[in-house]
Amino acid sequence: MNKFILVAMNRKNHTHEELEANRDDAAYAADAVAAVAAVVAAVDAAYAEYYINEYFKRTGEDKQTYINEIERINNIKQSQPVFTKEMADNGELPPIGSEFIDMGLNDIGDNTTVLAIAHDLKLERVVYRRGSNLDDSEYFGAVAHECKPIDTRTDKEKAIDDMKYAYEKGNNMEDVLSEITKGYVAGVKWVGE
Helix, strand or coil: CCCHHHHHHHHHHCCHHHHHHHHHHCCCCCCCCHHHHHHHCCCCCCHHHHHHHHHHHHHHCCHHHHHHHHHHHHHHHHHCCCCCCHHCCCCCCCCCCHHHHHHHHHHCCCEEEEEEEEEEECCEEEEEEEEECCCCCCEEEEEEEEECCCCCCCCHHHHHHHHHHHHHHHHCHHHHHHHHHHHCCCCCCCCCC
């Protein structure tokens, strides 16, 4: 199963950043059609469908197998516990099985999402593992104030929230326009003068 095609087909459940990362990774892949599908999925859903179908024509793989895998993945994600902003604000640890960002690693520029695997109640921290396999894995801990929830809002929701904030901050549309031109509104790019 081609992971680049899988992400391209499931693009509605991925952030723009994840689609761009998939695009960048696919650029180094040996499969040119999968790479093109991943690239196009990051920018244009209509054309992505064309290249995804081309991939299945060329390889002879069963598209339904991919559709079933996407449904399986999405069902797992829906049943997974979520570490919310409210929980973080209350000083709670992320629930076991939830994903979060360890801000303690932020000083080295690492915003990697990690999975909570246990709670160390004696030290009041959540435990997670980093590494791709057992040979290079290490276990880390984070206290509650180092745990940041993952922002699950869509770009549209972020833009709406950012514009509401800009309006409430200044109480006029000029302040909203100023925030947009400075690039502070998610998913909105100023192209005017």
